[in-house]
Amino acid sequence: MIDLKLLRESPDVVRRALEARRSQADLDALLKLDSEKREMVFRADELRKKRNEESERIAQMKKARADATALINDMRAVGEHISALEAEIKQKDEEIRARWLMIPNIPHETVPPGKSEEDNVEVRRWGVPPEFDFEPISHADIGEKLGILDFERAAKITGARFTLSYGAGALLERALIGFMLDLHTKRHGYTEVLPPFMVNKDSMTGTGQFPKFAGDYFVCQPDEYILVPTAEVPVTNIYRDEILDDARLPIKFAAYTPCFRREAGSYGKDTRGMIRVHQFNKVELVKFCRPEESYEEHEKLTRDAEEVLQLLEIPYRVIALCTADLGDAAAKCYDIEAWIPSQKTYREISSCSNFEEYQARRANIRYRAKNGKPRFIHTLNGSGLAVGRTVVAILENFQKADGTVDIPVNLRPYMNGIERITPRQA
RNA sequence: GGAGGGAUAGCAUAACUGGUAAUGCACCGGUCUUGAAAACCGGCGCCUUCGGGCUUGGGGGUUCGAGUCCCCCUCCCUCCGCCA
Missing domain, CATH: 1.10.287.40 (Serine-tRNA synthetase, tRNA binding domain)
Structure with missing residues (x-):
């Protein structure tokens, strides 16, 4: 707003x-x-x-x-x-x-101007895409051959765009969630929070999903609670209609939740595999801070998310979204894109946004400034990271000619010491 | 799901039979002071065309006038039932 x-x-x-x-x-x-x-x-x-x-x-x-x-x-x-x-x-x-409520946020002056996503600007790159002496295959093929991913039965159980994982595949998701939460809480100073996975309409309006994009989400009848599309919604709304004490700022939360999205209008895009699915896991970072600090906090938040990829040795680049590609609620946004060998390109794995006052005004979140007056707070959030897509990146970047997949060294303690995923004996 | 109790500003507490939200703490600014504390003054939720107006969990109703009376809803607490 x-x-x-x-x-x-x-x-x-x-x-x-x-x-x-x-x-x-x-x-x-x-x-x-x-x-x-x-x-x-x-x-x-x-x-x-x-x-x-x-x-x-x-x-x-x-x-x-x-x-x-x-x-x-x-x-x-x-x-x-x-x-x-x-x-x-x-x-x-x-x-x-x-x-x-339908009017989008005003872009920050540092957002590159543009007419389409073509005009997004690459800010930096980290790591070198791996060289393979064989033709790298997609994570879907790798996972099915290893017996750790099963898209056919997921479709039988529910429908298209769902994932079913077994053994090391399921463990990999759990390991990544624990790894990311530990990194952000122990090293980056975020407080872990486990919010409800369903929210009401006021919360969806508070962060900007409603009313304009109401068709993008799963709504549970007859209560009309909405399955969270991202932890941004429940976590940002923690302080809806509240006035926060200046001394507590900035407040930083890290939250794991599954995310549910209808992906309406994306027919034919990423139909195979787990890049675009209706349910995926994500660790989200959310900050509440003073207006004068929000751009510094935005840079830091982005670096916090990047560090996950660095520790997992996954090559990536950071993109500054141009004015035309920016989400409605964001004043500025960086996408982090991980290298996906089977597609020979970088794909979004995190999106880090500064909403300035836009969400705070909708959700009525204020803080008591030094002069004693309540002011709207600035909210920020970013994926740290999308877990499903991180699984994709690991399977593809660490694949071997024999079909096995190495586990990044830093993740092994979370994988019960497993160093390599080998075919599962069903 | 059933029965009862409760919700007033950041927090805490008031307001005869309806008469237009009082007080304390915290916080901010000022006076005083070498500095600080104390004391005192002002502010301390929103809007404003600067005259004012609005604000007692939310929404209706009765009334010239509602924190107060009536109805509906939400949330919290207690008990019963159900349940992982």
Whole structure:
């Protein structure tokens, strides 16, 4: 949610920012509704002022045992007028909020301008893609040959785009979750949190998924709870409608959750394997910090996520998303992409965003600043990392000609000492 | 699922038969001071066209006027039932 006052006072600044993201949000309609509502609020306030004054007189008259009937009748009419105005204001407010919630965030000045994802900018690269003296195969093929991944039966149990893991495959997921959580809590100072895996609509609205992208998620009937698409939603909403103490900032959480996404509109993309699935595991990093610190914290958060890949010896690059590719809620975003040998390209494995006040305004998360006034906090988050895609990266980058897969050295303690995955004896 | 109790500002506590939210602590600014504490003054939730208006978990209703009376909902607590 952007600052309405900014829109009111500098509409052109907002307009240019939204043009940079190729947004079609109707700012004029919102501005018109806003000024109409403000006019009505002013009129209602004047009437309330009158009613407050006259009510006080009625009380005095009654105390003096004088007849207040005429005044009471007058005030009845004023009360009806106020009620009518209030109903109009409420309706106007709903229209305003509906439009307001659809307006994306304003990109930060350091975000590269662009027309499409083609204009994203590579910021840095780490590691060298491995050379193979054989043709590397996909993680799906590797996993099935090793007997640790079973997409056919996953489809039987549930449907397309689900994963079923056995033995070392299942252990690998669990090991990565533990490895990532330990790294972020012990070395990067995050507090581990295990949130609910279902959330309500207010939480989805708070972080920006609702109402604009409501079709992208799984909703449980009849309660209408939503399966979390990312831990960002439950964890950011921990402090919804709260005012945080300045001394506690920044607050840093690391959370493991499964993530559930409908992946509507991605038919035909990544149909095989576990790159794009309806349910995957992820360790998410979430920060709440003071506005003046959020860009420094954003860089740090990105480095925290990168370190996972470095310790796992997986080559990657960091991309700064351009204005056209930025998610609606983000002011700035880095994607981290891991090298995927079978596709001979880098694929997204983490997305690290600074939302500035956008989510805080929606979720009403504030902190008490040094001057004593409550201010909107800045929220950030990033995958640290997507576990399923990390499994993909390990299987593919560490594959051997004989079909076995080495386990990165730093992960072995979490793999019960296993150094290499060999075919499972079913 | 059933029965009962509760929700007031960051926290804690008030508000006769309805009369327009009081007080303490914490915090911020100021006065005073070498500095600090104490004391005192102001602020301490939101909006404002700067006149004011709104705010007692949320939403309706009654009333000239609702923290207070009525209805619905949410959450928390206690007990019963069910359950991993």
